[in-house]
Amino acid sequence: MNEYIGLIKQSGISGNIINMLIKEHSPTRQKMLKLYERYKVEASGVPILVRNPVDYGSSENEFFRRVDNKVNNRLNNAFDAEIVDTKTGYMFGHPIAYETDNEKLKDMINTFNIRNTIDDADSELGKLATISGYGGRLLYIDEEGNERLRNIDPWECIFLAVDDITEPTFALRYYQVFEWSDEKKVKVYRADFYDSKYIYSFKSLDKEKYQFIEERPHLFNGCPLFGVPNNKELKGDAEKVLSLIDAYDRTLSDASNEIEQLRLAYLIIRGVGIDEDTERKLKESGIMQFFDKDDDAKFLTKEINDTMIENHLDRLEENILRFAKTVNFSDDKFGNSATGVALRYKLMALEHKAITMERKMTAAFRYQYKILCSAWAEKERVHKDDYLDVWFQFKRNLPANILEEAQASAQLKGLVSEETRLALLSFIDDVRFEIEKMENAVSAYSLDDEEQEVQESETRAG
Secondary structure, eight states: OTTHHHHHHHHOOOHHHHHHHHHHHHHHHHHHHHHHHHHTTOTTTOGGGGOOOOOOOSOOBTTBOOOTTSOOOOOOOOHHHHHHHHHHHHHHSSOOEEEOSOHHHHHHHHHHHHHTTHHHHHHHHHHHHHHHSEEEEEEEEOTTSOEEEEEEOGGGEEEEOSSOTTSOSEEEEEEEEEEEETTEEEEEEEEEEEOSSEEEEEEESSSSOOEEEEEEEOSSSSOSEEEEESSTTOOOTTGGGHHHHHHHHHHHHHHHHHHHHGGGOEEEEESOOOOHHHHHHHHHHOOOOOOSTTOEEEEEOOOOOHHHHHHHHHHHHHHHHHHTTOOOTTSGGGSTTOOHHHHHHHTHHHHHHHHHHHHHHHHHHHHHHHHHHHHHHHTTSSOTTGGGGOEEEOOOOOOOOHHHHHHHHHHHBTTBOHHHHHHTOTTOSOHHHHHHHHHHHHHHHHHHHHHHHHHHHHHHHO
16 A cells, blocks of 8 residues: 555645545455454354354155254354463563663653553553554644553554554554534544644545545654554464364364254154153153063264364364464463473474564564654753664563572673673563662662761760
8 A cells, every 4th residue: 555655745635545545445454353353252253153053954854853953052262362362461461661771761751651551551552463463553742741652453544654564654543433413423434644744634424535624733753653563464363373263163063062962862762652642751751661672762863973073173273373373371281390491492483473573563662762752852851863772671471480590690690781680580570670779779778887887986986
């Protein structure tokens, strides 16, 4: 869709271009909505939840009646949600640390992060990007003049960028709202188009003809609506294995059907005639009496090859985890004995996937602070290029062996910097803050020693 950049630069944005952008983006929007509905386990997103009973054809007659199409279990196994939640917890269980040596900028970042509950915002952004392939984030100025951010649902966002959606030239958000007209709620479709200076708002009642409403400055130097890719291909983590997950759902559901259908098996009685009255008494008492040695009764049932079913399910689960590059932490191989290097080998595929997203998020966050510094520079608080002094520290959320970490940290004392040494400790989220606390504690201890010496000197002099 980047071919629209030249058109918009040449002729400006219009309702007609908005219509074309939305129409071309529609397949992507539907795909992402489907993925999100599936993550939420909504019936509209999970194929097995809307499966109809198998039609075996009209083979029933007065002598034969089917019973194996009466049961239709629909069992969903939410591997896709597990894949997303595992990666989100692994990457964002520890909050991202924002570091800089610029004290003014550091104060601005800390205030901004607290005001916007950045830990939760980053985690939710990463989750949406993992589900849909990319996430959206909007920077804006609130009514009090403070810089704020908001995560935008990715199916509402269109990014037009020369290179990467982390630094778009233009961006469009289109969404549905309700407005009041004669004390009645009316469904209205809105579209907000962003360039480096202004927001252009459009409105439609039929999703076809968008009419221009207003133009207003967004007070940043750059497009404030930008994307956060999950990977270069903009694919969700579970997309490659959806067919495998559907196969697992069908197999387990059909196996459950087979087990439940055993209750519907035919009773075959040989050598004994049964009228309606005898059948009624049999159902009530559950007792039959035979007089001839050749008389017999047994159920006609299907044999279930449970070994084949279990092997098939195991192979499907193995392939789902393998091709989605995720792990099952409840597996026995992640027991107490899996520590250190052994644990990292087991997590290698997940780590590779996490590194890819980490680099994409770093690029997006770099652009985020570029936009923020453009606003802070207008207030003469920082320089517009100070965003280059910000770096981002991601820490994986793993079970910690604090004793091993402490021993390794003690052996590294004096061999590496304090920042590097403390960064190896998993229970420290913000290394800079920890160093400041240590320095303050040392200063306070020194002051206590000085006061004690003064008191002892005064005592001796008295």
